[in-house]
Amino acid sequence: MVTMSDVAREAGVSVMTVSNVLNERLPVGAPTRARVLAAVESLGYEVNLTARHLRAGRTDTVALIVPSFHDYFGEVADEIAPLVEAHGRHLVLERTSASPEHELEAVSVARLQLYDGVLLSVAGMDPEQLGRVRTSKPIVLLGERDVPPHFDHVRLANEEGARLATAHMIERGSRRILALGCTLDRAHMMTSDRRAGWESAHREAGLPVDERYVVPIATYSSHTARTTLLDVIDSGLPFDGIFAATDVIALGAVAALADRGLRVPDDVQLAGFDNLEVSSFVPPGITSVDPNHRGVAQHAVGLLHRRMAGAVGPAEHVVAPVSLVVRGSTRGGR
Amino acid sequence: MVTMSDVAREAGVSVMTVSNVLNERLPVGAPTRARVLAAVESLGYEVNLTARHLRAGRTDTVALIVPSFHDYFGEVADEIAPLVEAHGRHLVLERTSASPEHELEAVSVARLQLYDGVLLSVAGMDPEQLGRVRTSKPIVLLGERDVPPHFDHVRLANEEGARLATAHMIERGSRRILALGCTLDRAHMMTSDRRAGWESAHREAGLPVDERYVVPIATYSSHTARTTLLDVIDSGLPFDGIFAATDVIALGAVAALADRGLRVPDDVQLAGFDNLEVSSFVPPGITSVDPNHRGVAQHAVGLLHRRMAGAVGPAEHVVAPVSLVVRGSTRGGR
DNA sequence: TGCTCCTATTTTAACGCTAAAATCGCGACG
DNA sequence: CGTCGCGATTTTAGCGTTAAAATAGGAGCA
Numbered sequence: 001m002v003t004m005s006d007v008a009r010e011a012g013v014s015v016m017t018v019s020n021v022l023n024e025r026l027p028v029g030a031p032t033r034a035r036v037l038a039a040v041e042s043l044g045y046e047v048n049l050t051a052r053h054l055r056a057g058r059t060d061t062v063a064l065i066v067p068s069f070h071d072y073f074g075e076v077a078d079e080i081a082p083l084v085e086a087h088g089r090h091l092v093l094e095r096t097s098a099s100p101e102h103e104l105e106a107v108s109v110a111r112l113q114l115y116d117g118v119l120l121s122v123a124g125m126d127p128e129q130l131g132r133v134r135t136s137k138p139i140v141l142l143g144e145r146d147v148p149p150h151f152d153h154v155r156l157a158n159e160e161g162a163r164l165a166t167a168h169m170i171e172r173g174s175r176r177i178l179a180l181g182c183t184l185d186r187a188h189m190m191t192s193d194r195r196a197g198w199e200s201a202h203r204e205a206g207l208p209v210d211e212r213y214v215v216p217i218a219t220y221s222s223h224t225a226r227t228t229l230l231d232v233i234d235s236g237l238p239f240d241g242i243f244a245a246t247d248v249i250a251l252g253a254v255a256a257l258a259d260r261g262l263r264v265p266d267d268v269q270l271a272g273f274d275n276l277e278v279s280s281f282v283p284p285g286i287t288s289v290d291p292n293h294r295g296v297a298q299h300a301v302g303l304l305h306r307r308m309a310g311a312v313g314p315a316e317h318v319v320a321p322v323s324l325v326v327r328g329s330t331r332g333g334r
Numbered sequence: 335m336v337t338m339s340d341v342a343r344e345a346g347v348s349v350m351t352v353s354n355v356l357n358e359r360l361p362v363g364a365p366t367r368a369r370v371l372a373a374v375e376s377l378g379y380e381v382n383l384t385a386r387h388l389r390a391g392r393t394d395t396v397a398l399i400v401p402s403f404h405d406y407f408g409e410v411a412d413e414i415a416p417l418v419e420a421h422g423r424h425l426v427l428e429r430t431s432a433s434p435e436h437e438l439e440a441v442s443v444a445r446l447q448l449y450d451g452v453l454l455s456v457a458g459m460d461p462e463q464l465g466r467v468r469t470s471k472p473i474v475l476l477g478e479r480d481v482p483p484h485f486d487h488v489r490l491a492n493e494e495g496a497r498l499a500t501a502h503m504i505e506r507g508s509r510r511i512l513a514l515g516c517t518l519d520r521a522h523m524m525t526s527d528r529r530a531g532w533e534s535a536h537r538e539a540g541l542p543v544d545e546r547y548v549v550p551i552a553t554y555s556s557h558t559a560r561t562t563l564l565d566v567i568d569s570g571l572p573f574d575g576i577f578a579a580t581d582v583i584a585l586g587a588v589a590a591l592a593d594r595g596l597r598v599p600d601d602v603q604l605a606g607f608d609n610l611e612v613s614s615f616v617p618p619g620i621t622s623v624d625p626n627h628r629g630v631a632q633h634a635v636g637l638l639h640r641r642m643a644g645a646v647g648p649a650e651h652v653v654a655p656v657s658l659v660v661r662g663s664t665r666g667g668r
Numbered sequence: 669t670g671c672t673c674c675t676a677t678t679t680t681a682a683c684g685c686t687a688a689a690a691t692c693g694c695g696a697c698g
Numbered sequence: 699c700g701t702c703g704c705g706a707t708t709t710t711a712g713c714g715t716t717a718a719a720a721t722a723g724g725a726g727c728a
Contacts, residue, residue, distance in 0.1 A: 074408035385714035
């Protein structure tokens with residue numbers, strides 16, 4: 001590896017002069033500067049950022065740590081990247097291992113030290129693990145779980161979104177609406193909050209809440225959603241609407257409905273949550289709760305940058321508003 | 335920040351003893367070890383990886399650099415991550431800026447020094463930019479472009495995949511097949527190679543190649559694909575099949591066909607390329623060329639690890655085989 | 669008692685960089 | 699002609715860690 005002192009020797013100057021030429025910190029005489037630049041060029045020198053980071057005590061880099069790289073998280077990451085870059089920092093993504101026992105390891109506190117700030121997506125991390133994370137590093141948590149109160153946290157209005165979607169289908173005539181991918185758990189997490197919204201919509205409309213219509217699924221994949229819904233259909237439980245806890249689940253539902261020849265929205269209305277890009281292209285267009293990625297990203301990055309700039313004060317807990325995007329999978333959508 | 339010397343002072347030992355306790359390099363007496371561990375615990379010490387990396391001359395980290403985080407790249411990244419981790423290294427993702435003028439900057443050679451090896455996705459990078467990247471750092475290029483010959487490179491059998499998909503539709507009765515998102519360019523890149531495959535299939539079947547059926551699109555989004563295809567339909571150009579250069583494009587095509595009431599596969603057969611997860615769920619299931627992500631990931635990571643282990647020798651240029659996954663969007667699919 | 673040989677621990681030095689202080693060289697000025 | 703001033707350049711020191719060499723402190727043995 002070519003180091004600054006190689007360049008210095010080649011140019012016949014001290015390392016500080018090389019540093020000064022490259023960083024334009026102290027002025028350097030024109031002939032010296034030229035010799036240094038020539039040496040840099042001929043040796044192909046590139047600064048060693050690890051050394052610079054150690055010396056500077058910062059890395060100008062923010063990490064976004066997510067459970068996996070695809071779908072929802074990929075889309076959020078693409079919103080976050082430009083915001084981080086706008087502050088002159090780099091964004092890198094890291095993935096927590098899929099297996100829970102490795103999760104904490106991947107988020108080993110030591111690794112956080114590599115970054116000036118961290119956006120940590122808490123989907124699939126339990127609060128107890130989080131409690132063990134003690135660090136002075138600025139961290140903003142992101143995601144649909146209860147978290148220890150001393151962390152900054154940005155989450156969605158899950159219950160409100162689910163309520164909106166369900167109320168919309170009720171208003172358009174559905175009376176038996178599955179809550180696919182939701183759970184009856186009381187713990188505040190994504191699947192229970194969205195179930196609560198589904199429930200609220202029923203209460204507000206004066207409709208009974210039938211727990212048989214809450215259908216949890218084993219894994220949050222389209223594939224599992226499809227097979228789970230096929231089982232429900234085949235069980236004979238009558239339904240005329242589906243609130244899918246995520247668009248990935250909604251996509252599996254679309255497939256299952258097609259498998260059984262049920263028409264959307266004529267036989268069954270369908271609404272999802274996340275407003276993934278695909279949802280507007282899958283015919284007839286999937287009505288979905290827009291999680292307002294951009295707003296979430298702005299809140300989270302803004303908060304993180306304030307902390308990195310040294311802002312103190314109590315942890316902030318932001319609940320980002322959501323909205324319903326109506327498409328062809330519910331009646332009245334285009 | 336708590337450093338090793340804080341721990342050493344607290345425990346009444348030298349920093350090296352702390353280091354030896356934590357790294358288990360040299361044996362440390364049991365009582366001393368206990369005092370050190372207690373000090374680590376009470377101060378909440380975490381090793382500074384930047385310093386360790388500088389000292390060690392390596393970071394045990396591999397970067398995957400992609401144009402954006404979603405769709406195709408997110409899926410590839412999820413395949414690559416476990417392979418990299420299996421070698422005891424970390425994977426991080428970085429994104430090249432969307433704007434071409436910043437691309438090289440994001441891939442600034444200096445930044446590559448942070449990693450022991452780099453997987454660089456070359457979609458949207460021109461070869462001339464790549465030529466300027468001189469570094470001894472192991473790099474494996476990934477993607478559907480011609481690249482300077484001294485780089486290791488893993489790419490797909492684009493032409494073969496397109497040929498398979500097109501031949502399949504011809505065999506199932508299509509005679510006028512659009513090549514949506516393809517280009518007539520001669521340069522070897524994804525869009526021209528896939529067009530070449532479309533062409534080969536026609537020649538092999540003894541069908542004429544009509545260049546009006548090659549329909550380029552301005553940006554590789556589902557939205558653009560949808561509006562572009564709507565224009566084609568409205569222009570009155572007759573067609574009974576579509577080969578979409580990517581599944582993202584195919585998705586836009588599905589939407590456009592539905593917009594105009596054309597049935598898939600009865601009126602128009604459709605095949606895409608990439609076999610995205612969504613493609614199996616969008617009714618009636620999109621026939622697609624499977625890019626064999628896992629195989630590509632294995633080739634690329636294997637090659638990179640060999641280089642990181644010091645393997646020398648001429649650059650390898652791997653063309654990973656692809657296969658066709660037949661679904662309901664072509665006749666005879668389930 | 670004196671000496672060797674281990675084992676436990678410490679000292680030294682370096683990874684590559686840069687902030688701050690020190691030094692050098694030279695023209696200007698009293 | 700000595701010295702002050704000032705820009706150009708170098709020296710010093712240290713970021714936090716760890717490999718390698720050095721040292722201290724006993725146990726074992728003649």
